Amino acid sequence: MMADSAVANSTTTMDARLRVRRGNFSVDARLRVEHGEVLALLGPNGSGKSTLLGALAGLIPIESGVVTVFGRVLTQRGGGTRLVVPPEHRGVGLLGQEPLLFPHLSALDNVAFGPQSQGIAKVTARCEAREWLRAVELEGLEDRRPAQLSGGQQQRVALARALAARPKVLLLDEPLAAVDVQTASLLRPLLRDRLTQTETTTILVTHDVLDAIVVADRVAIMQEGRIIETGPTQRVLGAPSTPFVAALAGVNLVTGVLAPDGSLKTTDGRRFFGRTLGDQPATGAAVSAVFRPAALRVAVASGLGAEPNSWNARVAALEPSSGGIRIRLAGDPDIVAEVSPVDVADHAIGVGSTVWFSVAEADVVLRGN
Amino acid sequence: MTGDEVVGVSGAAVRARTSSRSTIPRALYVPAVIGLALLVLPIIGLMSRADWPSVPAAIVSPAAVSALSLSLQTGVAATVLCLIVGIPLAMLIARSGPRVAGVLRTLTTLPLVMPPLVGGIALLYLLGRNGLVGGFLDIAFGIRIPFTTAAVVIAQSFVALPFLVISVEGALRTAGTRFELVAATLGAGRWTTFRRITLPLVIPGLVAGTVLCFARALGEFGATALFAGNAEGVTRTMPLAIYTAFNGAGVSQDSAVALSILLVAVAIVILLFMRSWRPDVAR
Numbered sequence: 326m327m328a329d330s331a332v333a334n335s336t337t338t339m340d341a342r343l344r345v346r347r348g349n350f351s352v353d354a355r356l357r358v359e360h361g362e363v364l365a366l367l368g369p370n371g372s373g374k375s376t377l378l379g380a381l382a383g384l385i386p387i388e389s390g391v392v393t394v395f396g397r398v399l400t401q402r403g404g405g406t407r408l409v410v411p412p413e414h415r416g417v418g419l420l421g422q423e424p425l426l427f428p429h430l431s432a433l434d435n436v437a438f439g440p441q442s443q444g445i446a447k448v449t450a451r452c453e454a455r456e457w458l459r460a461v462e463l464e465g466l467e468d469r470r471p472a473q474l475s476g477g478q479q480q481r482v483a484l485a486r487a488l489a490a491r492p493k494v495l496l497l498d499e500p501l502a503a504v505d506v507q508t509a510s511l512l513r514p515l516l517r518d519r520l521t522q523t524e525t526t527t528i529l530v531t532h533d534v535l536d537a538i539v540v541a542d543r544v545a546i547m548q549e550g551r552i553i554e555t556g557p558t559q560r561v562l563g564a565p566s567t568p569f570v571a572a573l574a575g576v577n578l579v580t581g582v583l584a585p586d587g588s589l590k591t592t593d594g595r596r597f598f599g600r601t602l603g604d605q606p607a608t609g610a611a612v613s614a615v616f617r618p619a620a621l622r623v624a625v626a627s628g629l630g631a632e633p634n635s636w637n638a639r640v641a642a643l644e645p646s647s648g649g650i651r652i653r654l655a656g657d658p659d660i661v662a663e664v665s666p667v668d669v670a671d672h673a674i675g676v677g678s679t680v681w682f683s684v685a686e687a688d689v690v691l692r693g694n
Numbered sequence: 695m696t697g698d699e700v701v702g703v704s705g706a707a708v709r710a711r712t713s714s715r716s717t718i719p720r721a722l723y724v725p726a727v728i729g730l731a732l733l734v735l736p737i738i739g740l741m742s743r744a745d746w747p748s749v750p751a752a753i754v755s756p757a758a759v760s761a762l763s764l765s766l767q768t769g770v771a772a773t774v775l776c777l778i779v780g781i782p783l784a785m786l787i788a789r790s791g792p793r794v795a796g797v798l799r800t801l802t803t804l805p806l807v808m809p810p811l812v813g814g815i816a817l818l819y820l821l822g823r824n825g826l827v828g829g830f831l832d833i834a835f836g837i838r839i840p841f842t843t844a845a846v847v848i849a850q851s852f853v854a855l856p857f858l859v860i861s862v863e864g865a866l867r868t869a870g871t872r873f874e875l876v877a878a879t880l881g882a883g884r885w886t887t888f889r890r891i892t893l894p895l896v897i898p899g900l901v902a903g904t905v906l907c908f909a910r911a912l913g914e915f916g917a918t919a920l921f922a923g924n925a926e927g928v929t930r931t932m933p934l935a936i937y938t939a940f941n942g943a944g945v946s947q948d949s950a951v952a953l954s955i956l957l958v959a960v961a962i963v964i965l966l967f968m969r970s971w972r973p974d975v976a977r
Contacts, residue, residue: 382879412878413887419879425872429894438890442882490880 336360338526339494343390343400345373345380351388352376352550358494361524363517365537365558368547369569374530377547378496381528382419383412394493418492422503424483426471432458432482433467439490457485460519477508484516488523495520497529501536513539534562534573546570564602564692565615568659577621577660579614583607588633589614589691596633599689606693613692619648620688621662623672624681635683640676643669652680737958744955745948752952760927761935762956765912768843768931772850772911773858773904780858780907781900785892787859788866799863806856813852814920821848821921845922846929850911858907865899866892905968909961932957 338360345352352373358364368374379385380400381392389403399415401408412419426435436454441447458467461481471479480500487495500516501509517540520527529540537544537558544562545555548569554561565571571578581591583606588596597614606612624635641655650669652662662682664674674680752758787798805813821828821839831837839845873895877887893900915933922929924938932953939950 384875412875413881413883415879416881417879419876425876427873427876427891427895429897438877438882439880442877442880442886442890486880492879 339381339392339394341381341390341392343380343387343392345376345385346388347376350550352380354552356545356552356555358526358528360526362543363520363527363529363541365541365544366528366530366547367532367534367537367544367573370532372547373550374547375498378498378528378530382417382496383409383415416493418487418490418495419498420483420487420495420500421498422500424471424479426479426482428471431468431470432463432474435471435482436486436489439486443490454489457489458482461485461515477504477512480504480512484519488519488525493526495525495527497527499531501533516540538562566613571615572659576615576617579660581612583610583612595636597689597691598633598686599691600687601691603692610693615690615692616684616688618651618661618663620684621664621682622684623664623668623674624683634686634689635681637679637681639679640674642676643674740951740954740958744951748948749952749955752949753956757926757935758953758956761930761932761953764927765931768846768850769908769911771847772854773908775847775851776855776858776907777904780855781862784859784862784866787863802859803856805853810853810914810916811920814849814917817849817852817917817921840921841923841925841929843928846918846931849917849921850914853914853917854907854910857910858903861899861903861906862896865896869895902968905964909964912960
């Protein structure tokens with residue numbers, strides 16, 4: 326479906342095509358990561374991201390498929406072949422939510438562990454480890470035990486340790502999910518810089534769109550065990566094709582078919598006019614309308630029923646947001662509106678009240694799917 | 695099971711540090727004190743019976759010195775033997791599936807619930823001159839194990855090994871495999887991971903198990919008496935020397951009491967050593 330499903334070229338580092346079954350849930354994915362590239366794997370909880378990562382790391386057995394790194398087969402199953410290179414010989418690093426630093430080793434020895442295990446002399450390994458700790462801005466804490474470090478510091482050591490082992494591919498499983506928001510915002514650029522500098526080929530599993538925007542070159546969207554979309558971060562988030570991606574990107578997405586008058590018609594009869602992006606879709610084709618939450622206007626009730634670009638809905642929840650107040654709609658969980666507190670007060674909007682919304686034609690983008 | 699209690703005791707001791715006394719229901723004090731009395735009063739009884747002026751002489755008597763030195767030597771040898779085979783066995787149990795682990799654990803703890811005397815008989819039928827393996831050893835190599843110092847070490851290992859395996863296995867299970875997995879993704883082979891990650895993580899359990907193992911070897915009587923006999927300087931360890939003195943025709947029982955006090959003193963030294971190695975102290 327995408328440009329990057331072209332034939333693997335010489336810069337391809339990891340190439341995986343695999344199927345994993347866990348109970349009645351299955352992951353069936355194809356992905357390819359280029360040398361030095363950071364691919365973010367985004368998806369809702371339970372979409373199979375971590376399962377996919379576990380399979381790539383060789384920790385979860387696959388049902389069929391093949392995983393290669395630089396052309397070397399790491400996992401293969403199917404057609405009578407069954408091969409799994411054990412984790413210590415894969416050259417695939419793994420860093421999860423928890424730093425899991427070895428509690429009995431100092432920060433320095435934790436970082437030196439990888440190089441040392443790979444046969445590098447202790448003195449050299451410790452010297453390298455010192456450099457890595459400097460690279461993650463932890464100079465002076467070399468001799469601390471993990472218990473004497475804060476959560477953010479521990480995760481930095483874990484990152485340094487993962488990079489020091491010089492993995493051919495680094496798998497990051499929500500590495501910033503367990504640290505607090507402020508620490509995460511400090512670590513994100515650091516992570517980006519270190520990955521870029523070391524040209525580490527990385528797959529980053531996250532459900533935080535900020536991780537993808539700051540750290541990744543490319544995103545792959547995963548849903549129900551499938552990769553439904555992949556492409557450059559900006560393109561995928563800029564033109565979301567599913568409500569999940571739209572929610573990630575902070576925009577609303579309504580799907581329907583193109584009516585003869587050029588509007589989008591939803592299954593419940595609402596109509597949306599907007600600017601058409603890309604090729605003009607044919608009448609009857611599946612199209613989607615995208616608009617920002619702040620583009621929604623709260624309208625005075627009555628008289629709007631038959632108008633396009635407007636509809637009524639019951640308020641499910643009111644939440645504070647940076648742009649005012651965010652309204653979540655009952656029956657339309659993917660759509661949020663952002664309105665000013667004044668509007669909320671003027672129209673006496675509360676949970677359970679029915680509100681009319683409208684969106685200007687100029688604020689809607691129509692796109693063929 | 696007795697073995698689980700061994701591990702449970704050290705675990706409870708760790709928790710007791712952090713929990714405050716006031717959380718204990720008052721009703722528990724009475725049985726607790728009775729339990730303590732049951733354990734301590736006999737020792738006091740022993741002390742009260744001692745003829746203290748003659749104790750030093752009894753302790754430095756050639757018979758006592760010989761028995762103590764034999765006990766310490768065989769105890770150390772048995773402990774080393776237990777460490778060499780016990781750590782791998784504990785690892786095997788801890789990393790097996792629940793069914794296999796259950797079977798292995800039952801087999802391991804068998805000597806714990808078996809009277810040591812029975813163990814001695816069993817060893818005799820295995821390694822004795824007419825035994826399953828002993829007969830072969832005798833004919834093929836001229837090796838006769840029973841009634842030698844080696845037999846003492848084997849008998850002590852037989853009864854002491856479960857203590858080591860159970861504590862180390864518990865520690866391994868608690869430590870889990872997460873750190874081992876991390877080590878593997880960093881490129882560490884299985885042996886490196888075992889040596890640099892797995893073993894250091896279970897040091898507290900290993901030390902506790904080693905001390906219990908050594909203490910059990912030191913106190914071993916039944917299996918030794920049957921399988922190794924009671925020859926002075928060869929197989930007469932402290933417990934056997936005490937038994938001999940206690941039953942000795944015409945000899946005062948004072949000497950048995952004095953030797954018992956010596957054994958108790960050695961045991962207390964060992965336990966103090968273990969305290970200083972307690973995991974919560976070490977960290």
